[in-house]
Amino acid sequence: MFAQQLVNGVLLGATYALFALGFTLMFGVLRVINLTYGFYFSAGAFIALFLTRQAGFGIWAALPVAAMGAGAVAVALDWLLLSRLRRVNAPELSSLMVTLGGVLALYSAATSILGPDIRRLPPDLVASDAFVLAGLRVTTAQLLILLATAVMVGALMALMRGTRLGLAIRAMAEKPDAAGLMGIDTGRLAALVSFISGCLAGAGGVLIGLNFNAIHPYMGEAMMLRGFVVIIVGGLGDIRGALIAGLLLGVIEVFTAGYVASGLKEAVAFAILVVVLWTRPSGLFGRAVVRRA
Amino acid sequence: MILLQTAGLTRRYAGLVAVDAVDMDIPAGGIHAVIGPNGAGKTTLFNLISGVVPPSAGTIRFAGSAVTSLLPHERARLGIARTFQNIRVFGAMTVLENVLTGLHAHLSATLPEIVARLGRFRREERAAVDRAKDALALVGLSARADARAAALSYGDQRRLEIARAMVAEPRLLLLDEPAAGMNPAETEALAALVRRIRGFGTTVLLVEHDMGFVMDLSDTVTVLNFGRRIFQGTPAEVRREPAVIEAYLGPKVAERLARREAATRAG
Amino acid sequence: MIIPPWLDDFLWTYQNLIHALGINGLLALSMYVVLAVGQLSLGQAAFMGLGAYSSALMTLKLKLPFFMVLPASCVVPVLFALAIGVPTLRLSGVYLAIATIGLGEVLRAVYLNVDYFGGALGLSGIPERAETWMIYGLLFAAVAILWLVGRSGVGRAMEAMREDETAAGVMGVNVGRYRMGALLASAVLAGLAGALGAHVSSFIGPNEYGFEPAVTILSYALLGGIGTPLAPVLGAWILTLLPELLRGFSDLRLVFNGVIIVLAVLFLPNGLLSWRMKRRGA
Numbered sequence: 001m002f003a004q005q006l007v008n009g010v011l012l013g014a015t016y017a018l019f020a021l022g023f024t025l026m027f028g029v030l031r032v033i034n035l036t037y038g039f040y041f042s043a044g045a046f047i048a049l050f051l052t053r054q055a056g057f058g059i060w061a062a063l064p065v066a067a068m069g070a071g072a073v074a075v076a077l078d079w080l081l082l083s084r085l086r087r088v089n090a091p092e093l094s095s096l097m098v099t100l101g102g103v104l105a106l107y108s109a110a111t112s113i114l115g116p117d118i119r120r121l122p123p124d125l126v127a128s129d130a131f132v133l134a135g136l137r138v139t140t141a142q143l144l145i146l147l148a149t150a151v152m153v154g155a156l157m158a159l160m161r162g163t164r165l166g167l168a169i170r171a172m173a174e175k176p177d178a179a180g181l182m183g184i185d186t187g188r189l190a191a192l193v194s195f196i197s198g199c200l201a202g203a204g205g206v207l208i209g210l211n212f213n214a215i216h217p218y219m220g221e222a223m224m225l226r227g228f229v230v231i232i233v234g235g236l237g238d239i240r241g242a243l244i245a246g247l248l249l250g251v252i253e254v255f256t257a258g259y260v261a262s263g264l265k266e267a268v269a270f271a272i273l274v275v276v277l278w279t280r281p282s283g284l285f286g287r288a289v290v291r292r293a
Numbered sequence: 294m295i296l297l298q299t300a301g302l303t304r305r306y307a308g309l310v311a312v313d314a315v316d317m318d319i320p321a322g323g324i325h326a327v328i329g330p331n332g333a334g335k336t337t338l339f340n341l342i343s344g345v346v347p348p349s350a351g352t353i354r355f356a357g358s359a360v361t362s363l364l365p366h367e368r369a370r371l372g373i374a375r376t377f378q379n380i381r382v383f384g385a386m387t388v389l390e391n392v393l394t395g396l397h398a399h400l401s402a403t404l405p406e407i408v409a410r411l412g413r414f415r416r417e418e419r420a421a422v423d424r425a426k427d428a429l430a431l432v433g434l435s436a437r438a439d440a441r442a443a444a445l446s447y448g449d450q451r452r453l454e455i456a457r458a459m460v461a462e463p464r465l466l467l468l469d470e471p472a473a474g475m476n477p478a479e480t481e482a483l484a485a486l487v488r489r490i491r492g493f494g495t496t497v498l499l500v501e502h503d504m505g506f507v508m509d510l511s512d513t514v515t516v517l518n519f520g521r522r523i524f525q526g527t528p529a530e531v532r533r534e535p536a537v538i539e540a541y542l543g544p545k546v547a548e549r550l551a552r553r554e555a556a557t558r559a560g
Numbered sequence: 561m562i563i564p565p566w567l568d569d570f571l572w573t574y575q576n577l578i579h580a581l582g583i584n585g586l587l588a589l590s591m592y593v594v595l596a597v598g599q600l601s602l603g604q605a606a607f608m609g610l611g612a613y614s615s616a617l618m619t620l621k622l623k624l625p626f627f628m629v630l631p632a633s634c635v636v637p638v639l640f641a642l643a644i645g646v647p648t649l650r651l652s653g654v655y656l657a658i659a660t661i662g663l664g665e666v667l668r669a670v671y672l673n674v675d676y677f678g679g680a681l682g683l684s685g686i687p688e689r690a691e692t693w694m695i696y697g698l699l700f701a702a703v704a705i706l707w708l709v710g711r712s713g714v715g716r717a718m719e720a721m722r723e724d725e726t727a728a729g730v731m732g733v734n735v736g737r738y739r740m741g742a743l744l745a746s747a748v749l750a751g752l753a754g755a756l757g758a759h760v761s762s763f764i765g766p767n768e769y770g771f772e773p774a775v776t777i778l779s780y781a782l783l784g785g786i787g788t789p790l791a792p793v794l795g796a797w798i799l800t801l802l803p804e805l806l807r808g809f810s811d812l813r814l815v816f817n818g819v820i821i822v823l824a825v826l827f828l829p830n831g832l833l834s835w836r837m838k839r840r841g842a
Contacts, residue, residue: 033654084826093600094825096654097782101821104775108814221771225665228658267669270662277659278647343730369732381727383720390839393713394720398732400713407712408705418712422840457731 004136005258006251011142013250014149015207019223020230020242021156022200028237029173029193032086032095036077036102037201037227038220042110044070044202045209045219052122059125063148063206070202071195077102078194086190103221110217119215126210145207152203153243156196160239169193173237222266229269232276295354296321296496297342297465302351304337311337313520314351319513321356321464324487324497326507328531329517330541335500336378338517339467342498343375344368356464370398372464376454376471378500384443388434388453391442392425395457428460432486448479452486459490466490468499472506484510508532516540571692577804579760582695583753584800588780588792589702590749595786596710597742598722600657603644604777606664607637607747609769611754613671616683616764626689626759633755634748641747649739664774671766682765683758690759698752699793706789707837716839718742772814779817782824785831794833 023037048066051057057065081098130139160166168184169192204223209215230249234241249269257265297319304312312334319325327335340346342353344365352361360368374395383391400421402414429435432452437445442453451471458466468487472480480503487497487510501507507514508528516524516531518540524531531537539547563571571578587604594601615633618624624632648659671677678684709715720728721738729735758764776799784795799820803813824831 081822081826092654094829096600096657097778098822098825100657100775101779101782101818101825103818104772104779105815105818105822108772108812108818112811112815225662267666270666273662274659277651277655345726345730364734364736365726365729366732366734369730375730377727381724383723383727385723385836386716386719386839390716390719393840394716394728394731394733396732397713397717397720402712404709404714407714408708410708414712418840421713461732 001258005254007136007138008142009251009254010247011138011145011250012211012254013247014146015204015211016223016226016230016250017243017246018149018152018200018207019204020227020234020246021153021239022197022204023227024231024234024237024239024242025156025169025193025200026197027231029169030078030082030086030190032082033092033099034078034082035096035099035224036081036106037074037197038224039077039103039106039110040070040074040198040201041205041208041220041223042107042217043073043198043220044205045215046110046114046205046217047202048206048209049119049121049215052125059144059210063203066206067199067203070205071198074194074198074201075191077106078190083187083190107217107221114217116216116218120213121209121215141210145211148203148207152200156200156239159196165192225273226269229273229276233272294321295319296356297498298354299342300352300354302338302341302353303349304334304341304346305349310520312341312348312517315517315520315522317515317522317525319465319496319498321496322491322494323512324491324499324510326511326514327498327500327517328502328504328507328514332519333517333540334520335517336469337520339375339469339500343373343467366398369461369463372461373467374458374461374463374465375467376451376458376469378469378473380447380450380454382442382445382450382453382457384441386442387439388429388442388445389422389425389438391453392428392457392460393421395428395460396421396424399461425456425460428456431459431489432456433482447474451475451483455486455490459495462493463495465496465498468497468501470500470502472501472503480506575692576760577800578692579690579695579756580800581797582692582699583757583760584780584796585699585793586695586702586749586753586756587777588784588796589699589706589789590746590753591777591781592786592789592792593706593742593745593749595781596718596722597738598725599649599739599742601648601660601743601746602657602774602778603641603660603663603743604746604750605769605771605774606660606667607641607750608754608757608773609664609667609671609766610637610640611751612758612764612769613677613683613754614751615755616686616758617676619686619689619759620683629759630690630694630752630755634751637747637751637754638744641743645740645743649736649743661771661774664770668766668770671769677766680766682763684763686758686762686764688760688762690756695756695760698756702749703789703793710789710837711839715837719839775821776814776817779821779824781831783820783828783832785828785833787830787834787836791831791833795831798832 019041026034026037044066047069048062051062051065052059081102082095085094085098126144127140130137131143160170168189171184172186172189205220208219226249230242230245234245249272253265253268256268295318299315299317302312302315303310315338327338329335337346341348344363348361352359354360355368355371355373360371383394400417402417406414426435426438429438432455434449434452434456437449442450445453455468455471472483475483484506487499491497511528513525514528514531515522516537523536523540524534526534535547535551538550587608590604590607611633614636615629618629618632619626644663648656651659672680710718717728717733717738720731720733721735725735780796780799781792782795783799784791784793786792799817802816
């Protein structure tokens, strides 16, 4: 029972980590608070839903296409809402408010177009077999989630560590002004970072949709709180931190649901957030306070 | 009498000691300067004295009482005022309103008095406007009282900051690079203004890069380098002090200068 | 006072809209007071919910008369503001916004899951005791008080904080006290709005006080601006009237509010009424 819960928790946490990776990348590199991030998650899930239901895609084809579709949404929204604010060096609150408005508009529009109902991916999309290993039950969907997460995290690590693009991204995260001076086209780089973040969120959406077999417009909103918890606990822009914090959050949620009360699962992320913010008011990485002075 | 006294004052940032165990005594009255190469910790020292940044260690005493743990507004009430190196006027407000905010600590009308527009509130507000106008006259900005602060020229914004800091008649005025970006004529006018401020009995502590300005004006000069106080004395003493010359020009140049001076003296 | 019959008809037909305009005006002011000191605290919908639930319970369960219920409806939001104020006001920028939105969501979960609050069905059968004159009397009083305060040294301190908190502190503004004061004023105004709303609509439910209302209230202030206390009220009126005029699009109301926020931040950083009042009281 305990081991089974642990496995379920780790698998859930893997998708949280995937979601938070893009968030931490966007937060850390672009230095804006983009609340529309959760919408990419919903967008990925709905694109996958369309591809598998209407266009006859299999999951292996639908996952990357949906992820890239969400990435494209991310680039478009970043350009529409934030590129102008970045150019004029607008205060932090402006980006927060503009994306807050964007979130309200996007979710309401999605709900009025797609309807608020919960939708499901085709039942035969993934084989419903489960593997039993040493008494632990793992479904094909869960294996798929683990595999996809591992591949994407590995690719992201390789990109950041081993390529010139990764170097440019890290330079921009460290010192945006200096990056501009070094001849890095920060506008194009911002678009690229948005695309990568959107892909990660979109993939997360498809995989969560698969795990719970439930897709609805507001699914990304529920993830945002978790995303904040993971990046505040794991550290801003810290990829390894996001991975660990994401896994931990998944495990804690599953254990809370299993051993305390299933209704409290939703409150776990918030409780962690409250404790962290109360003890470390500017987050665990203390940036907001030293904005000026 | 000592007006401001720091003991072991230290401020650390991640991996950097911006102000390192600084002991400094500033006597009441007169004009005093803090100098040092870029990054010596001068602005951090001002932030510590005005309470904008809490110290990592050490104490600050002002007019005989400990102020180390007081917040900026509490220190303002005790008579510590300042200007900022990167001008920080309230841009959307008028020039006069900017100066009026400098009196904030001295307004005592309560909310009911304000809402009812009682006599005390009206009298206090009228007196505040009169004082603010005097402060503007002091810095020569009377004609711009109703202009938006953001619309002022750079030099005028610097003068507005001085008026805003002076309106409450502080005991200690901290000027953070007041002459930065000014032409020689403006700098000269500023020097005259600082002397007039001294005449009011306000002690002036200033950070400035313009050495001519500092040496002409100051009664004492404190020299910082890498966050440490390396010297405190009169301008004449500072000019002769080898450690200061070394801090500014680097050890090699300082050594060459010393050798040349010795040679001239010998020859 | 004799009301002419045509006016009586008009008031009867548009009663709900007239109530909504007044109540949303109060909510816009409750956003205004925190934005005016430069804080993006989004707890207004949560305060409104606390005012609505506590007042409805006082009326329904304790059978108290409305003249006692209305002032008492501020008590719970104010206590809540005091409790969250100490930890949250140390937060800045985005953390404050997230924490206050999160608190609203927690309260929503409480209303939903605790039977005493009626669960998902909410509370119904609340007598319609709030009168139009009460709503507009309070709105007028709030605008007048905020206007008079805004023209005094307190108003100058608030604007100074909004522009540059560090410099305001150095000028002698007790920044922490002003933040707390703004949060409490916000709680009072939103609590009153919640109580009035509950006692004109006869029904309240948990979803009226969640994330979407919180952002909608922000859109009032962003559209109108915060140069004067009238500006956010104007914003609230425009955003309350427009969906009535565009009835065919009424399910796109929230989309519209969201787009308004985006456009206001990008193209109208000072709001529609960008004119600011003189901050000299004498």
